[in-house]
Amino acid sequence: MADTVELAHRAMRSRQRLQHVALNVAKFVSMRFDPVLAADVVRSDVISIDGMGIVWGARALGLPVKSRVTGVDLLTEILALCEREGFKPYFLGATPGVLQQAARRVLDKHPSIAFAGLRDGYFTREHEADVVREIRSSRADCLFIGMPSPRKERFLASHRDALGVPFIMGVGGSFDILAGAVRRAPVPMQHLGLEWLYRVYQEPGRMWWRYAKSNTLFAGILARAILRQSLGMAPRANSWLPPGTVR
Template sequence: MRSSFLGCPIDVLTMAETVELAREAMRSGRRLQHVALNVAKLVNMRSDPVLAADVANSDLVGIDGMGIVLGARAMGVPVGTRVAGVDLLTELLAVCARDGFRPFFLGARPDVLDRAAEQARARFPGLQFAGLQDGYFRQEREAGVVDAIRASGADCLFIGMPTPRKERFLAAYRDELGTPFIMGVGGSFDVLAGAVRRAPEAMQRLGLEWLYRIYQEPQRMWWRYARTNSLFAAILAEAFIRQRLGATTRASGLPPPAHPVGG
């Protein structure tokens, strides 16, 4: 179900529903681009038009972060649970192994990429990759990388390149890749390779994975999360107040507020 949260499109889907849509795209050959939405991405969209366009042009906007789940519920959007990007990647690799679809991994360092593919093959016997390409290539090689992906006949493309490079790559080459299912996976290759540990399940359920990331990489991550979480809280609070004021005004019969939610 397509809905809207703070002016951003979101698709309220379960994991099973998302997996089935991806499987159908791979089966039919119809392109389906998935983007995983978390707090950092939603905040950065407001100052990054390339990122905002990538989300707006995606066919599926999955709810990746617990902050989005809780915020959407507070605004009255009936979100049941999140569909974490790394979990979706794992589910889709299982589908590929079972149904004979061939994935292409694009991104990460060469050593991380190789370990991620090795771990995926070990976990899902029968999995065959259409190709692997690390993310450390110059801009002048991009056309060659696109040619390699298209020639591979991959059924799905998982991109582990950082923002905004991934968004710019897709904006330039999305229509030339010839891959039915496309998904940005952020740092999931690092998790799959064992280079980064996920938070314990209890912290995941409470939406505290960001705190675990700070614990693992305090110097690199603390300011990123402090900034984006604070901005998200402010944006959400403003939208919530406007929504409540709008409801009160409608109940009283007064004119509506000048600035609607998400405006």
């Protein structure tokens, strides 16, 4: 976490663009079927492990993973940095009500933060150019995007260079957590990697099939990778990545 926050700090201080992405099981699986999402992840400057499933999978394959850096925790740390250093954040995404409540609760905790701007995620492609102009003219130091995949990835693929923001980070549903609309799992469940189960408990109708599907697919991908490794076979080529992408 400290290393990631320092990278963000350097980017904002120097105004050199740095894009961060947090990788969890659902996103990893979706990358297999969505080349835009896959390109956004692998072309980001910093990739943090968000989900315990990725930690366990990496360790099972002998990769030196020490810990994860969850998106919501990183967001919280960078907001504290913004207050200390006078950096201006911009929140993009969520519903108007959730966005305003998230900003209010941030200001309750960090009263000296000056937001560069707030914009909900309910705009059409025809209005994207206006949104980009608003963000650029705000001179924001960091941009947190709370829009679902792959919409966020398509927005960044089209406009990343025009935004003029040093640190860019997708935060998924973190605005809902900041606003208090969604509760995080208790810390013991976080450590056990059972945050997904807590989400299912809170929103069973919407979440149970999503997690059942992504977790099952991930288990199959991981099992095949472990089998290939045990047989001394080379890792499978990432044919699902776009041409020219670093592998």
